[in-house]
Amino acid sequence: MPGHTPSSAPGIKGAVPALVLGLILAFAVVLAYWQAPLNGFHFDDEANIVDRAAIHLTELSLAGLWRAAREGLLPSRPLSNVSLAIDWWRGGGSAATFIRSNIVLHLLMALAVWSCVRRLLLLQGQPRAPALGLAWGAALLWALHPIQVQAVTYVVQRMAELSALFSLLSVLAYVRGRTERRLAWLVLSLVTFLLSVAAKENGWITPALWWLAEFGCCRGQASKLLEHPASRLLFALPFLLLLYVVVDIASGQGPLAQSGMLSYRGRDFTMAERLLTQPRVIVFHLSQMLWPLPDRFSVEHDFLKSTGLFSPATTLAALLGLLAWCGTGLVALLHQRWRLAGFWLLWVPVTLVVESSVVPLEMVFEHRMYLPSVGLFGLAATLPTVWLPGTGHRKVALPLVLLVAIGLILATRERVEVWRDNASLYADAVRHAPNSGRAWNGLGAAQLQAGDIEAAERSLTRAMALDPTLSAPPEKLGVIVLDRGERQKAGELLWRAVRLERSHSALNHLGEWMLQGDDVDGAVRAFSQAVVLAPWLPAYRWNLALALERQGNCAEAREQWQAYLERETDPAGLEEVRRHLEETGASSHCN
Structure with a gap:
């Protein structure tokens, strides 16, 4: 009671x-x-x-x-x-x-x-x-x-x-x-x-x-909590549930084990x-x-x-x-x-x-x-x-x-x-965890965002050395060297990132590398996969639409431009795409 x-x-x-x-x-x-x-x-x-x-x-x-x-x-x-x-x-x-x-x-x-x-x-x-x-x-x-x-x-x-x-x-x-x-x-x-x-x-x-x-x-302040059988059953209930969970996971055949929630793929x-x-x-x-x-x-x-x-x-x-x-x-x-x-x-x-x-x-x-x-x-x-x-x-x-x-x-x-910004947060993180590839990757990303390319390259290189399983450092390094015009090295790094993890950002950057090298079909495939993984990001729609236009696939390109318009909130981007669609609307060529 x-x-x-x-x-x-x-x-x-x-x-x-x-x-x-x-x-x-x-x-x-x-x-x-x-x-x-x-x-x-x-x-x-x-x-x-x-x-x-x-x-x-x-x-x-x-x-x-x-x-x-x-x-x-x-x-x-x-x-x-x-x-x-x-x-x-x-x-x-x-x-x-x-x-x-x-x-x-x-x-x-x-x-x-x-x-x-x-x-x-x-x-x-x-x-x-x-x-x-x-x-x-x-x-x-x-x-x-x-x-x-x-x-x-x-x-x-x-x-x-x-x-x-x-x-x-x-x-x-x-x-x-x-x-x-x-x-x-x-x-x-x-x-x-x-x-x-x-x-x-x-x-x-x-x-x-x-x-x-x-x-x-x-x-x-009842002196005997478990005096009645119903109380004993109620008290035992969470322990019985815990036993069920242990058996489920240990057997590998239960609903929890088969649900995919406990997949350690990608973890070290x-x-x-x-x-x-x-x-x-x-x-x-x-x-x-x-x-x-x-x-x-x-x-x-x-x-x-x-x-x-x-x-x-x-x-x-x-x-x-x-x-x-x-x-x-x-x-x-x-x-x-x-x-x-x-x-x-x-x-x-x-x-x-x-x-x-x-x-x-x-x-x-x-x-x-x-x-x-x-x-x-x-x-x-x-x-x-x-x-x-x-x-x-x-x-x-x-x-x-x-x-x-x-x-x-x-x-x-x-x-x-x-916690003021990523730069201060990860400068503190690498001081506490100097052997963490994640920490150095975070610092490199912050330095890249701030425009300190040299420092970013050093941090990302260290992150890649500390944890070769991370896909983000080679991806970011690939973008850096691509901007410098080192296409071969950029390709090696971006392909490495995609092999480690087929993330939408890595696929998008790989598509940009392919498009620069006139591999239009490869770019369309990479951008398409990025869109599937992150359909809410308008930038990927933009890139895919441009690649489709260069491929001569005007109808699908227009679909991607429309999808871009539905997702973008930046007025400048919206105006540029609307103007582009007006200019290409009456033409049989979309590129």
């Missing part, structure tokens, strides 16, 4: 401290991220926003929003796509508009953390004032921690923010629905869960958080290596949380993959440490006094299970701690109530929180400045 319901909301007098604390929280977040709107777009922002015509909303309409939802780069995330399209409409494509919205979402998430931690402390039987203060301190430090910078200032991580926000709200609504026995809250929990999934696939973990809340929060690590490495990655992120010096954060890390339990030697220790963390959480969950601490302990591994297990994502990315880190600060707010059940902790809590908050603000502001 649900535990006791906290008393009703405080009156006006009781709401004043909460309002003051809320204003302080908002001020601190704004102060920490004050310079963030000066930052620009980065890597995945290009494909998801800058180059995605469906996101370029010029008039707010249901048809435009529907198109953005369906035709975003990731149509499985319609809510995120719609929010990005609205920001494009609001700011005309300015990165500042997107980043300001991310900051607002981050503040809303902080308020949700405050509300959730406070609610759970009240359910534990804590007095209203200490619960309010402890929860506020947890939310403040969570919001200001520099590990959140990647999620807030990297625009496309709007998806992680939205998913985390709605997932947390769903858990909060579930707890209220169960403890207050009100159907409306349970319906709201379901709705916010669906919104979380519509923002990012991580939202599917929310039912596991309901389960965790059921046993960690909603059953009050296997599933086993990822599973062995992730405990070390998680320990590393936990160490970042505990010791958040700005220099410990980066968009790239030189992280040695684990190839066995003792290679490197810390692999087994990290795995045992993670198992001990989970075991401690389960034991605490079943202990009457430590139940809420167990809830927060298990929150971390449960929310990491999607991105830190078998899904073939990059090994390390700090934004993955956005929702999991809530558990650490919830635990920090809960432990004083267990270890120091009296009032002794209150005298030192506020000064300590404020002192830590000042340090976190300074660290976050420093990290925000690093």
Whole structure:
């Protein structure tokens, strides 16, 4: 049965401290991220926003929003796509508009953390004032921690923010629905869960958080959680599902194994290596949380993959440490006094299970701690109530929180400045990860964009030497030497890039090389493949149309020009193509 319901909301007098604390929280977040709107777009922002015509909303309409939802780069995330399209409409494509919205979402998430931690402390039987203060301190430090910078200032991580926000709200609504026995809250929990999934696939973990809340929060201080058979079955359910997933993947014959979601093609690590490495990655992120010096954060890390339990030697220790963390959480969950601490302990591994297990994502990315880190600060707010059940902790809590908050603000502001543009971001990345081909490739791309060709060539050459499996460095180097007139070397580099990965950009550049060498048929084939892979990019339509005209295929060329007109938003480009079509419309020759 649900535990006791906290008393009703405080009156006006009781709401004043909460309002003051809320204003302080908002001020601190704004102060920490004050310079963030000066930052620009980065890597995945290009494909998801800058180059995605469906996101370029010029008039707010249901048809435009529907198109953005369906035709975003990731149509499985319609809510995120719609929010990005609205920001494009609001700011005309300015990165500042997107980043300001991310900051607002981050503040809303902080308020949700405050509300959730406070609610759970009240359910534990804590007095209203200490619960309010402890929860506020947890939310403040969570919001200001520099590990959140990647999620807030990297625009496309709007998806992680939205998913985390709605997932947390769903858990909060579930707890209220169960403890207050009100159907409306349970319906709201379901709705916010669906919104979380519509923002990012991580939202599917929310039912596991309901389960965790059921046993960690909603059953009050019952001494025996598993007294009834139904309770024992419900408690065993996620472990049975986990066993099913393990059997599915290990057999290679189950729906998950056959779905293609777990394909490691193009990765330089296997599933086993990822599973062995992730405990070390998680320990590393936990160490970042505990010791958040700005220099410990980066968009790239030189992280040695684990190839066995003792290679490197810390692999087994990290795995045992993670198992001990989970075991401690389960034991605490079943202990009457430590139940809420167990809830927060298990929150971390449960929310990491999607991105830190078998899904073939990059090994390390700090934004993955956005929702999991809530558990650490919830635990920090809960432990004083267990270890120091009296009032002794209150005298030192506020000064300590404020002192830590000042340090976190300074660290976050420093990290925000690093994310100013790709040049500053990757200059920092190669300093942290000098052996990362990805980092040097990113720096080379930034230098190329800035017009520093010599520096770009050096960085890209180093990237290619460090990681010969990357297709981007030879592609960019091919473009550089082609512009210098070194056609043979350019061809070698571009063909190498295409063989490594048939990306749309590599195929497009190969087509340009072919067209310059009068291999019109080859250019048409390359441009056609680029269009198939990235049909939303108008530049590829332009190139294909020109190649088709040189081939004498006027009808198909006109189709590509029309497709260009439907996707391009640049007025100069639109006018040039319309004029070209008018000039060639009455002629039997289109070239």
